[in-house]
Amino acid sequence: MSKILFAPGHTACAGCGQSLAARMVIDASGPNTIIANNTGCLEVFSAKFPESAWEVPWIHSLFENAAAVASGVEAALKYLGKKDTINVIAQGGDGGTADIGLQALSGMLERGHDILYVCYDNEAYMNTGIQRSGLTPFDANTTTSPLGKQSSGNIRFKKPMPEIALAHGIPYVATASSGFPQDIQRKVKKAHSIKGPKYIQIHAACPLGWRHATQDAPGVAKLAVETGLYPLIEYENGKLVGVRKISQPKPVEEYLKAQGRFKHLLNNPEELKKIQEIADKNIEKYGLKAASPEVS
Ligand SMILES: Cc1ncc(C[n+]2csc(CCOP(=O)(O)OP(=O)(O)O)c2C)c(N)n1
Ligand SMILES: [Mg+2]
Numbered sequence: 001m002s003k004i005l006f007a008p009g010h011t012a013c014a015g016c017g018q019s020l021a022a023r024m025v026i027d028a029s030g031p032n033t034i035i036a037n038n039t040g041c042l043e044v045f046s047a048k049f050p051e052s053a054w055e056v057p058w059i060h061s062l063f064e065n066a067a068a069v070a071s072g073v074e075a076a077l078k079y080l081g082k083k084d085t086i087n088v089i090a091q092g093g094d095g096g097t098a099d100i101g102l103q104a105l106s107g108m109l110e111r112g113h114d115i116l117y118v119c120y121d122n123e124a125y126m127n128t129g130i131q132r133s134g135l136t137p138f139d140a141n142t143t144t145s146p147l148g149k150q151s152s153g154n155i156r157f158k159k160p161m162p163e164i165a166l167a168h169g170i171p172y173v174a175t176a177s178s179g180f181p182q183d184i185q186r187k188v189k190k191a192h193s194i195k196g197p198k199y200i201q202i203h204a205a206c207p208l209g210w211r212h213a214t215q216d217a218p219g220v221a222k223l224a225v226e227t228g229l230y231p232l233i234e235y236e237n238g239k240l241v242g243v244r245k246i247s248q249p250k251p252v253e254e255y256l257k258a259q260g261r262f263k264h265l266l267n268n269p270e271e272l273k274k275i276q277e278i279a280d281k282n283i284e285k286y287g288l289k290a291a292s293p294e295v296s
Contacts, residue, residue, distance in 0.1 A: 006054065
C-alpha cells in the first residue's frame with residue numbers, strides 16, 4: 001500500500017466533504033508535492049499545533065496568500081532545477097479563493113506559474129461561523145445572508161470563478177465534487193501532467209454549514225451535480241473538453257430539501273422557480289443532458 005499522505009486523526013467534522021476531497025487531491029498528487037494552504041477549516045483541522053496530518057511539506061501563512069506563497073516556492077524550485085519532479089499545490093476555501101485571495105490567485109495565474117490551485121468550495125466562510133462568501137449560492141441562509149422581509153437568503157449569485165480563471169488564458173480549469181471522489185483524482189492527475197497554472201474547484205459538502213445529517217454528505221453533493229446546480233466541467237486551453245452528463249436531471253427541490261440552509265424555500269414556488277432556472281441554464285450552457293439514458 002502506498003504511504004498515507006493525509007493522515008487520519010485530524011479534527012474535521014464527521015461527514016466533512018473538504019477532508020475527503022483533500023485526501024483525494026494529495027493521494028493523486030503523490031509524495032513529491034509541496035502545499036501552501038490558505039487559512040480556513042482545512043488548515044485548522046489538519047494542522048493543530050503541534051500536530052499535523054500532512055505527510056508532505058505543507059505551509060500555512062495567511063487567509064489570502066496561498067497562491068503567492070506557492071508562487072515563491074515554484075520560483076525557488078525552478079531556480080534549483082527541481083521543478084520537473086515536484087508538484088506545487090496552492091489550496092484554500094471558497095472565501096480564501098474567490099474573495100480575499102482572488103488578487104494573489106489572479107497574479108499566480110497571470111504570471112504562468114506551474115502550480116495547481118485547488119478551491120474547496122463549501123459555499124461559505126465555515127471556519128468562522130457560516131458567513132456568506134462570493135461562492136455562496138443564491139437564496140442560501142447564512143449568518144450574514146439571513147432570511148428577512150427583504151430577502152429569502154443570499155441575494156447574489158455564485159461568482160463565476162471557473163470562468164474568471166479561464167479568462168487568464170490558463171491551460172486547465174475544472175470543477176469536481178466530494179460526491180465523486182474518483183473524478184477528483186482523475187482531474188488532479190491530469191492537471192499535474194500539464195505545465196502552467198491549473199485551477200480545480202471542488203464542491204465540498206459541509207454538514208455543519210449546509211445543515212444536513214453527516215451520513216448524507218456524499219448524497220447531497222451528488223444531488224448538486226444531478227440537478228445541474230453544480231455542473232462538473234473540464235476545460236483544456238480554453239475549450240470545454242468534458243462534462244459529466246446527467247441523463248435525467250432531478251428537480252432542484254430534491255437537493256434543496258436535504259439541507260437546512262434552503263429549508264425556507266420549500267413552500268415558496270417563486271424562489272424555487274428562480275433556482276430551477278439556474279440549473280436549467282447550466283444544463284443548456286454545458287450540454288449536460290446525455291444524448292441517451294445512462295445505463296447503470
Ligand atoms: C485577513 C483575515 N481576515 C479574516 C480572517 C478570519 N478567517 C479565518 S478563516 C475564515 C473563513 C474561511 O472561509 P473559507 O475560505 O471559505 O474556508 P472554510 O473555512 O469555509 O473551509 C476567516 C474569515 C483571517 N484569518 N484573516
Ligand atoms: Mg468555505
